[in-house]
Amino acid sequence: MDNRSPRLSDVARRAGLSVATASRALNGSDRSVKEANRARVLAAADELGYSANVAAQAVARGRQRGVTLLVKTMPDDYANPMVAGVVEAARREQLPLNLIVAGTDSSDLVREVNAARGQRAEIVMTIGGRQIGDRGTPALVSALQRYEAEGGRVVLITQAGLPFDTVSYANSQGAHELAQAMVELGYKKFAILGGYPNGMTQRDRTRGFLDGLAEHNLTVPADRIITGDFTRSAAYVATGDLVRRGIEIDAIFAVNDAMALGALTFLRDAGIPSSQIAVAGFDDIKALRDVTPSLTTVHLPWDDVAAEALSLATTARPDEPRLSVVSGHVVVRASTPPRT
Amino acid sequence: MDNRSPRLSDVARRAGLSVATASRALNGSDRSVKEANRARVLAAADELGYSANVAAQAVARGRQRGVTLLVKTMPDDYANPMVAGVVEAARREQLPLNLIVAGTDSSDLVREVNAARGQRAEIVMTIGGRQIGDRGTPALVSALQRYEAEGGRVVLITQAGLPFDTVSYANSQGAHELAQAMVELGYKKFAILGGYPNGMTQRDRTRGFLDGLAEHNLTVPADRIITGDFTRSAAYVATGDLVRRGIEIDAIFAVNDAMALGALTFLRDAGIPSSQIAVAGFDDIKALRDVTPSLTTVHLPWDDVAAEALSLATTARPDEPRLSVVSGHVVVRASTPPRT
């Protein structure tokens, strides 16, 4: 009942050749195998149903090929377009992809980075914004530095500022342009659903938006900048609070689309039309196509972000960490009708 | 620049003990290490920043711990609730989770199963429906059987019928009940967006729905059962065709929620209200909360599906493959208002 799966030596014996030759024919990079022998090895492997033991290869080679993608969570509502992008990009490059769901804490990330280090993973990529003043950041940085010192490649998809190759997207600029666009549409009284108060992504988007308004001499009173969870449900509740408090606003900017959807859904449930309170988000996730009214947002080219990250990972690392910033653009849709 | 990451032998030397003892203290299952020595080993490991090489452990142990989850694709729009469920369940059980995005072809799946076999993966779990008459199925079955014969555990989350432990969800029954519910609401003239003509999930849901209608002496003419891609976009287009062809219907059943959202969005864009053409889906994905009108569907308890799959995987396998069927229930929402 408990057979053994065939090993390289089985293949070699059946082909009447040595393991070394079999190894070269099957997995070696060199071409230094006579064609006839190569064929015999491949035939033997096929007959035996041989499949290389990747773990053993990793041990022997001293390095595990492919990219280890570290994410904090696996969402159960809207897909994460960055993850999808990286998965697809890796597939195109024929790079094995190892998706690890680490957990939300930065110590979880440290643990997984160390695991990758133990395995001699070739490339480690992380997705996810950082927290301002996160006490775990130094530990994460040193784990990553150590991993790099031991020969690994690190690429972060997040905010700039850590000493590693990084792909960022223009949070501040996008929000700035969105603010401009909304002012031009005639909006004046804003509320902002700002998500986690310590999230850098959230902070950059909030600031960019405020800066954009400031150019038109508009401000947002502190009581209309709501912080809290970075989720759809939290936004739903927060919008309800705003409305109940009777605060007079004509538009809500949510710092990501999931939150914007929460706001939009609350307004719909409450019977408040976009002509009364408009909503705009950020990210341009695919799910936006299906809501009414369609949502104004900042489009980010997630596939480009992923491709850029992989490109950084697979090219030689220069002495100085590189930073690649991908910018987005505003997409005005029905949730922010021109205000007369 | 290229240091070495610490190995078990480094830890052992620093602790003044043998590798064997260090191994037992750090990763061994036995308790047979004197407490003082155990502490010294742990301290040494900590000081050195030791992290076990999982690949080497896998080679030595002859088995890679954890669950290897094989999915066909990584969606970029709506999250797959099954995947999220399994990830979370594995985390709860402290089982390392290896998520592999295989590709859509059944030969891709075979390749990954063989890779898992080569690595002596402990548990292989696959998510995704089968195709009727898929020529690749025998190859997949034999790859899985071989993997099992070599000591692995297989759990499928899909239709019943393959000789492995399987978790299924009641596609036919759920659709049947949905049909009943819609008839009771007063609907009579249906169209069905059936997805891939060869998909078993799609077929079961279509059949279940038709059976439910048949109990009320209702039928759906063949030209109103539309097959095609199993996607939101395809459903959007198909709904447009239905409307343009001027076919008289009062409700559309889409065999999954993504397709239902596509249909709903088309109707919205075309200005056709639910009172004229209703829409119902299947799955109850989270994204449904945010559309207008909210969507009638069949709710499936995805977390239960995942938990059940993991439970099958971690209990001893009896001689006969087990089948666990998780059933759902109809949720009537605004997209199917009572018809008078």
Added chain:
DNA sequence: CTGTTAGCGCGTTCAA
């Protein structure tokens, strides 16, 4: 171009 040999890092016998 091929085979022999020596590791890779770890778990696990078997004696002590």
Added chain:
DNA sequence: TTGAACGCGCTAACAG
């Protein structure tokens, strides 16, 4: 309870 020695499956250096 400990340590020495061996083996896991594979790659890579070195001869031939």
